[in-house]
Each structure stands twice: as structure tokens, then as C-alpha cells.
Amino acid sequence: MRLSKRGEYGLRAMIALAEPAENSSAPQMMQIKEIALREQISAKFLEQILLALKNAGMLHSKMGVGGGYYLARSANEITLGQIFRVLDGPVAPVKCVSQMAYEPCGCPDEETCGLRLVMGDVRNAVSDILDHTSLADVIKRQNTIRKNPGV
Amino acid sequence: MRLSKRGEYGLRAMIALAEPAENSSAPQMMQIKEIALREQISAKFLEQILLALKNAGMLHSKMGVGGGYYLARSANEITLGQIFRVLDGPVAPVKCVSQMAYEPCGCPDEETCGLRLVMGDVRNAVSDILDHTSLADVIKRQNTIRKNPGV
DNA sequence: CATAAAGTATATTAGTATTATAGACTTTAT
DNA sequence: ATAAAGTCTATAATACTAATATACTTTATG
Numbered sequence: 001m002r003l004s005k006r007g008e009y010g011l012r013a014m015i016a017l018a019e020p021a022e023n024s025s026a027p028q029m030m031q032i033k034e035i036a037l038r039e040q041i042s043a044k045f046l047e048q049i050l051l052a053l054k055n056a057g058m059l060h061s062k063m064g065v066g067g068g069y070y071l072a073r074s075a076n077e078i079t080l081g082q083i084f085r086v087l088d089g090p091v092a093p094v095k096c097v098s099q100m101a102y103e104p105c106g107c108p109d110e111e112t113c114g115l116r117l118v119m120g121d122v123r124n125a126v127s128d129i130l131d132h133t134s135l136a137d138v139i140k141r142q143n144t145i146r147k148n149p150g151v
Numbered sequence: 152m153r154l155s156k157r158g159e160y161g162l163r164a165m166i167a168l169a170e171p172a173e174n175s176s177a178p179q180m181m182q183i184k185e186i187a188l189r190e191q192i193s194a195k196f197l198e199q200i201l202l203a204l205k206n207a208g209m210l211h212s213k214m215g216v217g218g219g220y221y222l223a224r225s226a227n228e229i230t231l232g233q234i235f236r237v238l239d240g241p242v243a244p245v246k247c248v249s250q251m252a253y254e255p256c257g258c259p260d261e262e263t264c265g266l267r268l269v270m271g272d273v274r275n276a277v278s279d280i281l282d283h284t285s286l287a288d289v290i291k292r293q294n295t296i297r298k299n300p301g302v
Numbered sequence: 303c304a305t306a307a308a309g310t311a312t313a314t315t316a317g318t319a320t321t322a323t324a325g326a327c328t329t330t331a332t
Numbered sequence: 333a334t335a336a337a338g339t340c341t342a343t344a345a346t347a348c349t350a351a352t353a354t355a356c357t358t359t360a361t362g
Contacts, residue, residue, distance in 0.1 A: 042351060062309080063308060068308080138266070214329040
């Protein structure tokens with residue numbers, strides 16, 4: 001049930017990009033180096049990750065001097081589930097309960113396979129969380145705790 | 152968020168061992184070969200898995216002619232969570248929210264790290280399911296569906 | 303228009319994990 | 333004594349992970 005470094009770094013980067021810029025209300029633009037430094041990630045590795053997120057349509061970028069990455073949609077329209085799936089693949093613990101990558105798992109009767117039923121519950125529980133938590137939700141939650149320490 | 156083959160096979164085997172024997176009410180004893188054949192698993196691979204479960208105290212065995220494996224406790228005292236952890240390690244997606252294998256993940260402030268908060272929710276959701284589902288529950292659920300097809 | 307900053311793209315590598323397979327050993331029923 | 337069955341450890345093949353390297357493209361700006 002592990003989140004890969006790739007997934008972890010990608011999620012951290014997206015959260016960083018969702019954090020409101022100091023003075024502007026425009027979408028926050030950040031450079032790879034900037035994010036890598038702040039989150040203590042290898043810049044070269046992060047590069048690949050951001051590129052994957054860009055190719056998946058979740059980030060836009062600007063090339064050349066003064067360029068960088070910024071969210072393709074507003075922070076409350078991007079869920080952690082979307083990001084996770086791009087970087088780490090399906091949420092389902094076994095293929096036979098996957099919505100995005102179903103494959104039979106070879107048990108004689110899938111309908112009554114007890115393991116499959118439970119793993120289906122797990123899949124639903126996890127995707128309930130990830131698909132209903134937007135980047136904006138994450139920022140909100142961080143801020144709530146910062147204002148209310150120790151709760 | 153994948154369940155390894157090791158974990159999958161182990162869970163399948165434990166469920167098979169929890170299924171009540173035909174005529175006896177004694178704990179079901181089965182041989183490696185028997186389980187491997189029925190679940191379509193490499194017998195040699197299953198051997199290692201069952202041994203690990205035995206060393207973790209979840210199975211007992213009888214050596215020699217007519218030997219085999221049987222559950223060390225009754226089916227309603229063994230949860231999928233226990234089995235999972237023996238074979239696949241901690242349930243937590245990141246170490247910094249693990250109960251059984253905590254390790255800091257290096258973010259500047261763990262208390263207000265948004266990713267950590269969400270991953271904590273995921274961990275809790277998954278362990279809620281796995282730790283509250285016993286082998287007996289799985290059998291029960293299978294039987295319910297078998298008697299009530301299409302529900 | 304040359305240059306440097308920044309993203310794009312692909313290949314390669316070192317290490318680790320996964321999924322087995324193999325073989326020798328121990329225990330036990332008959 | 334023998335064969336059936338679990339025990340134990342090593343090894344192999346493959347895939348995946350995390351990272352690094354290198355060459356290329358775009359763009360702002362002096």
C-alpha cells in the first residue's frame with residue numbers, strides 16, 4: 001500500500017503550486033528548481049514528474065527565461081486522485097476491482113470471491129478520499145491547523 | 152496501492168483454510184499442494200508464504216505423512232489486516248503516518264503537512280476495513296452472495 | 303541577434319523488490 | 333525403511349524505482 005516517491009513528490013509539487021502567491025491572485029507560477037529546493041527533491045527527477053503531469057493536462061508551462069509551471073485548472077478542480085493516478089497508476093489494490101484498469105484475477109468465480117469483495121471496499125474507501133480531496137481542500141486544511149495549533 | 156502476489160496468495164490461502172471442512176467441525180487442515188492446486192498458485196512460492204504466516208503465529212502445521220496447515224486461531228479472531236501486515240508490511244501509504252513503522256518523511260513541519268494529513272486518512276480508512284474484517288466475515292459474505300445471487 | 307534561462311525528451315544506471323524455482327534437510331505415519 | 337509432508341536457505345530472472353545524464357527547443361532580453 002505504498003505511495004511511490006514519484007507520487008509523493010508530484011503531490012507535494014502540486015500542493016506547492018496550489019498555495020496562493022504572495023501578492024498576486026493570478027495562478028501561481030513556479031520553476032522546477034524553486035519547487036525542488038523548497039521540497040528537497042532532486043530537480044532532475046522532479047522534471048520528469050512535472051512533465052508527466054503536464055502531458056496529462058494537469059499543468060501548463062511556459063518555456064524560456066522567466067518560465068515555469070502553473071496549474072492548468074483552479075485548485076479546487078484538481079483532486080489528489082487525479083494526480084495519484086497519473087503518477088502511480090490505479091488506486092485499486094488488485095486489478096479485478098479497478099475502475100481504470102480492470103483485468104480478471106483468475107479466481108473461479110469473481111462474483112463470490114471474498115478477497116475481491118473486501119479489496120473492492122478498500123478501493124472505494126481510498127478513492128472516496130482521494131477523489132474528494134482537491135488541492136484547495138489540502139491548502140485549507142493546512143491553514144486551519146496553522147491557525148489552530150494543537151487541534 | 153497494489154497488493155503484492157505474496158499478499159494476495161497468502162490471503163487466498165488463509166480464506167481457503169477458514170472455509171469449513173465438509174463433514175468435520177474440527178479446524179480444517181490442508182496441504183500446500185491442495186491449496187496451490189485449488190487457488191492456482193505455484194506450490195513452492197506458496198510454501199514460503201505459509202511458512203511466514205506460520206512463523207508469525209497465524210498458522211499451525213503438522214509435519215510428515217498426512218500433515219498440513221491449519222489456522223492457529225479461530226477464523227473470527229484472525230483479521231485480514233494481520234495477514235496483510237505479515238506479508239506486505241505496513242498499511243500506511245507513507246512512513247510518516249504508519250503505526251507499525253513510523254519514520255519522519257522530511258517535510259519541514261509534519262504537523263501541518265497537508266499530504267501527511269490526507270495520507271493519514273487513507274491509512275485509517277484502509278486499516279478500518281482490514282482490521283475489522285476477519286476470515287469468518289469473509290466466508291460469511293461469500294456465502295451470503297452464493298445464496299442470494301445477483302444482489 | 304547572441305546568449306542564457308527555462309522547459310522537453312529520451313536514455314542510462316544502480317539499486318532494490320518481486321516472483322518465483324531449486325535443492326537439501328527434518329519430521330512422521332505406516 | 334520408506335515415502336509423504338513441512339522447513340529452510342540460496343539463487344535467478346525480471347521488473348520497478350529513483351535518480352542521473354545529455355542533447356534539444358523555446359523564449360526573454362541586452
